Each structure stands twice: as C-alpha cells, then as structure tokens.
Amino acid sequence: xxxxxxxxxxxxxxxxxxxxxxxxxxxxxxxxxxxxxxxxxxxxxxxxxxxxxxxxxxxxxxxxxxxxx
Numbered sequence: 001x002x003x004x005x006x007x008x009x010x011x012x013x014x015x016x017x018x019x020x021x022x023x024x025x026x027x028x029x030x031x032x033x034x035x036x037x038x039x040x041x042x043x044x045x046x047x048x049x050x051x052x053x054x055x056x057x058x059x060x061x062x063x064x065x066x067x068x069x
Contacts (some may be wrong), residue, residue, distance in 0.1 A: 004053075007046035016043045023059065034062040 002017055023035040042055025 002044070004044050004046075004051045007044050007051045008049070009046070011046040011048060014043045014045050017041070017055075021057075021059075028063070031063055035059045036062060 002019060004015075007013065007015055018039065018041045021038040021040055023038045025032050025034045027033070036059065038057065038059035040055055040057050042053060044051055044053045046052075
C-alpha cells in the first residue's frame with residue numbers, strides 16, 4: 001500500500017515511490033503465467049481532492065514455451 005496523504009496536503013507537489021509487489025498468477029489463453037521480481041516505480045501528485053499517479057511496472061513473466069508443449 002502506498003500512503004498518498006502527503007499529496008493531498010501538498011497539491012501540485014510530486015512524490016516519488018518504489019514498491020515491490022507479489023502478483024498472483026494469471027491465465028492467458030489457457031496457460032498459467034507467473035510473475036517474479038515485480039517492482040512498481042513512479043510518482044504521485046495531489047490535485048485538489050484527487051491524487052494522480054504515473055508509474056511503471058516491471059516484472060519477469062514465467063510461462064511454458066509454446067515449443068515445449
């Protein structure tokens with residue numbers, strides 16, 4: 001969880017963040033995809049009573065190779 005209260009108290013200011021995530025496996029076309037090393041990095045800012053977020057998620061996706069099935 002990212003605490004964005006500073007952005008609400010300081011509208012217009014940018015606040016960088018970095019957060020490691022544990023992502024659940026998901027299904028794609030009947031195959032399970034797993035994720036390792038997920039890292040969400042970006043910045044958030046306050047604008048009146050709202051918070052904007054600009055971020056990038058990087059992770060390693062693990063799946064069976066289509067040639068190995």
